[in-house]
Amino acid sequence: AVVGMFQSISQEIPFRMVNKEFFGLMMANKQAELTLRSSVQNVNKSTGGTLSTVGMRIVMRGRPTSAKFGTVKMGDLMNASVTLELTYLLVEIDGETMLELDKLNSVYKVNGEDLMAEINRQC
Template sequence: MAGVLGIPGVINNFNLYYKGTALVGLTGEITLPDFEGTTETLSGPGILGELEEVVIGSFGSMEIEIPFRILDEDAFKLMSPTETLDLTLRASEQYTVKGTGGIDTKGMRVVIRGRQKKLTGGTVKQGGTMDASVTVEVAYIMIEHDGKKRIELDKLNNVYKVNDKDLLAKIRSQC
């Protein structure tokens, strides 16, 4: 695989799955959630001014919006706030091989678990799409790149790993 010898290019194609079945009414893009750490402002002796301290493993609310061209059966499958939604996004990342100039691809997988938070019904217009969406509050996310886990956050089970390193192991052992 490319490693540092490849130039990242584009997402060649992707699919989003709910419980293993592809969702068919999606529009052309999905924005992954931001990882915004919870912070506390520190000030006092030894600090010139203020410093934002990130609380390791603690993140603000995370959400992902699943866009649909129209409200259809797949959109309504995601609507029960009492069920945990199990979503998997699979993508093929295309890149240029530096040594040869050729094109190759790598896989990316994003696993998300959470609950339905919001339904945006969209607009009804003759001959147009509705641009409806379902917003999911993320409780778990794992991003795998080229077969390697790059980040895993499980808010309900006290897990935060980056490049397969458990950043909360020491903290859990102290509590």
């Protein structure tokens, strides 16, 4: 593997139904940006007790490559989706950056280490 060379990274975003936000992700002239937030519980496997909870944030940016409108049935979910080709991905756990990948700006950091630093200095 060559540092900084990445294959396609896509993310499918599910929708229960087609709505305005669905079409907002389909703007091919703009990068869509999504921020996902959660609280992750860590469990002690030997006792079953909860050790701690930490916040997690995931930021994705990309352009649409496909859309599925799903099916229309009375009283049922449509199960629509939009697929984005990601150009940016950030994963933070407990406020600490675990992964930052920015394909357009030659950024690739894992566990706080800038893996592109030497390459960027040479260019």
